[in-house]
Amino acid sequence: MRERRRYHRFEDLPVKVELKSNDGSGLFEAEIIDVGIGGMKIRTDENITIYEKYMMLIKYPEDESLSEFEVEGKAWRIEPDTEINNDISRYVAIEFTGFDEKYRKMFTRFIANYLVKSNTEEEVY
Numbered sequence: 840m841r842e843r844r845r846y847h848r849f850e851d852l853p854v855k856v857e858l859k860s861n862d863g864s865g866l867f868e869a870e871i872i873d874v875g876i877g878g879m880k881i882r883t884d885e886n887i888t889i890y891e892k893y894m895m896l897i898k899y900p901e902d903e904s905l906s907e908f909e910v911e912g913k914a915w916r917i918e919p920d921t922e923i924n925n926d927i928s929r930y931v932a933i934e935f936t937g938f939d940e941k942y943r944k945m946f947t948r949f950i951a952n953y954l955v956k957s958n959t960e961e962e963v964y
Contacts, residue, residue, distance in 0.1 A: 847875055848873040848874060848875035848878075848879070848880070849873060849874060849875060849950060849953075849954070850872070850873045852871070852874055852950065852953055853899065853900060853901040853902075853953070854871060854874060854897055854898065854899055854900075854949075855868065855871070855897075855898040855899075855900055856868070856869055856871055856879065856881065856895050856896065856897055856898070857869075857895065857896040857898070858881075858883075858885075858893045858894070858895050858896075859893065859894050860891065860892075860893055860894075861891075861892045861893065861894060861911075865885065867883070867885045869881040869882065869883040869885070869931075870882040870883070872930065875950075876935075876943065876946065876947055876950070877934060877935060878912065878915075878932065878933050878934040878935050879912075879932075879933050879935075880930055880931070880932050880933070881930070881931050881933065882920060882928060882929070882930055882931075883928070883929065883931060884927045884928050884929075887914050887917060887929070887931045888914065889914050889915075889916070889917055890913060890914060890915070891913070891914055892911055892912065892913050892936065893911070893912055893913075893914065893933070894909050894910075894911055895909065895910050895911070895912050895933070896908075896909050897909075897910060897946070899949065902949075905945070905949060906945075908939070908942040908945075908946075910935050910937060910938045910939070910942065911935070911936050911937030911938075912933040912934060912935050912936055912937075913933065913934050913936050914931050914932070914933055915932045915933065915934050916930075916931070916932040917929055917930070917931050917932075918930045918931075918932075
C-alpha cells in the first residue's frame with residue numbers, strides 16, 4: 840500500500856493536546872499516538888465527527904520555555920481501537936489545516952531538537 844502522508848510522523852514526542860470543536864464546546868484531552876508537521880493520530884473516548892474541524896491546543900509539558908499554541912485540524916479518519924476493544928475508544932487521524940507559519944517553524948525545530956537529543960536516526964521531512 841502506498842503511503843499518502845506528505846510528512847513523516849513520530850511516536851513518543853513529549854507533547855500533549857487538548858481539543859475542542861470549532862463552536863467552542865467539548866474541551867477534552869486526547870492521547871497522542873503519533874504526530875508530525877502535517878497532523879497527528881490520537882486515541883480518545885470522546886465523540887469525534889469525521890470531517891469536522893477542531894481547535895487543538897498543543898503543549899510542551901517537558902519544556903516550559905516553549906509556548907503552547909493553537910492549531911486548527913480536521914478529522915480525516917476514525918477507526919475503532921481494537922487494543923482496548925471497549926466500543927468507545929477510537930483512533931482519529933487529524934490533518935492540521937490552520938497552522939500559523941511561526942508555530943509550524945517552532946514545532947519543526949522542536950521535533951528536530953527532540954530527535955537529536957534522543958539520538959534517533961529518523962529524518963524530519
